[in-house]
Amino acid sequence: MQQRSNKRTLATLVLVAFGMFGFGFAMVPLYDVFCEITGLNGKTGGRVAATEFNSEVDENRLITVQFDTAVDSGLPWDFEAEKLSMKVRPGELAEAYFTAKNQLSEPVVGHAVPSVAPSVASLYFAKTECFCFTQQTLAGNEEKEMPVRFMVSPDLPENVKVLTLSYRFYRSAGAEVAGAEDKSKDISEVSSDGTG
């Protein structure tokens, strides 16, 4: 009798434990969905299309858009915004330029990950064209000017007067140009020497 109820308790609790292990992984899609609805993590990629915006230009507001750039340590590039900030009117299509320069003498592929701060603004910010939509290949020592076309929705909450568009460039794994040496792999091997 007691043996049986012990086994039942054991089985139930083991199931709960496995369920919670699954729940840990279920948090990944849940988190993404939650962030997509609320815009909380500031991701912008393909989330909103400019055509969804009310396209009437709001002449009364002027929004400062700041540009922030960063390059991951695995990518031997320089990457900068041509202007640090610009002022745009909500509903108007604006254009900004960024330059990337490959420091190596061989081609390297990278891709940029965008985000918008404050995060609530990411729901009101759309890019119609961006170098972050595709991977970018720079030939050896090549310097490239890259445009972004974007629009801020007139529905942007009143209290947001400044927003920051941030890009971080990463080396694209598994998308190396033929003949190019895989430097990122070398770097990770140097830092994780030894025990494997």
Next chain:
Amino acid sequence: MSVTATELDHHDDHDHKPSGFLDRWLFSTNHKDIGTLYLVFSLVMFLIGGSMAMIIRAELFQPGLQLVQPDFFNQMTTMHALVMIFGAVMPAFVGLANWMIPMMIGAPDMALPRMNNWSFWLLPFAFAMLLSTLFMDSGAPAAGWTLYPPLSLQGGNSFAFVIFAIHLMGISSIMGAINIIATILNMRAPGMNLLKMPLFVWTWLITAFLLIAVMPVLAGAVTMLLTDKFFATSFFNAAGGGDPVMFQHIFWFFGHPEVYIMILPAFGIVSEIIPTFARKPLFGYVSMVYATASIAFLSFIVWAHHMFTVGMPLGGELYFMYATMLIAVPTGVKVFNWVSTMWRGAMTFETPMLWALAFVILFTIGGFSGLMLAIVPADFQYHDTYFVVAHFHYVLVTGAIFAIIAGVYYWLPKWTGNMYNETWAKIHFWWSVISVNVLFFPQHFLGLAGMPRRIPDYSVQFTEFNQWSSIGGFAFGLAQVFFAIILIHACYYSKKKAAAQSWEGAKGLEWTIPSPAPHHTFSTPPKINKDQLAAGHLD
């Protein structure tokens, strides 16, 4: 009472201890032997984790880099935390649960004795693996016990050993928790209703549910780290579309209940000791049970207060701030009840009581600094400073560890049949309680002045407080070596025998059986007599 005690004596006289060393310990299925294994393991880990803390305090005795390389310093802070949390505090509580829960509820053993053996014997392997990373080329983990990516993924391949060690610890904890729940729900003696159980049993029942709910989530989180590092997934890798902040959410969904896993059994121990030495039943028994359950529930919905500075909308920060402050209510109920238990009691101050009293006072200080940290705008200043270090050491050292030491002094006569040396134990107490405050109190001021945690160097204006803290640290560390000596003396050399009821005011079934407790107890369930229960005033 007299009836059950003599009957039990008679039944349990012929101890069936296995004779060989391996049979007795490696293949043990006896809850008392496994409890002993857990406690000894925990003491060893406590001393290992403590020596890591000594290295940290020695390096921080002066500004500049003296003794160790920064990377090794970071390995020490990380390993100190992992060893103390998973190796010292949690196994100590499981050890106490193994020893005491069956004796407190009148059960012959744990519900699943062979699984009990397995859950203990995973631990030495897990910690051998974890500690072995210290000797590997790429070193031990150095990104903090929270293992935040991307930093934690930038170390070497020894990380895989850390992950697997955490997996084993998790499996061990989950099996231990299942066993405790099954024991409490299925093995109580007839008449031992849930609301007659000692509070230590209650707090452990709730803790065990917390463990089952969150240890698997930690296992999931570290598995994702593992695949991110070695199998090119991008759960937390922004380059691949992942989000490193998501790790913090998943981690603290585990991490916040984890801190209550480390304190709820401590509440239980203190709730056993204070009524004994105040010679009054615990004040507000039922409210204690409900308060424990409320704390456990709230622990699931406050996790993001560990990450206020990560960039969160105002609404989120307000919610997590108020929810966190709400925890002060059930905790306040507990402190109130402990104080009320002592109110007009016939108090004596034997060593377990001294530790329990120090727990109540010093844990409350840790609770207050926790409330300060819950205030969002203030937390922006305190975050990642020594103020946080001071806070969680007040709740974990003077909270959890003090309660464990109190429990060990309280039940040691029952385990060994010998009394420890009371004078030495009192010296150990005063030595510890003074040095621990010299150690951690100045860290509040360091934190408020802006000294960051987990950094091996500091600017010169912090020197004096750091020197106080280091001196306190060395003294506290030495006091715990003395503790180990007191325990060895009590186990093997003490001439003073303990009575079945080792403390005058002690209530509960464990005091109805002889000291030392025979190898098998309650093979036939005891008759529950209301007067001998700690919660016996209830109907």
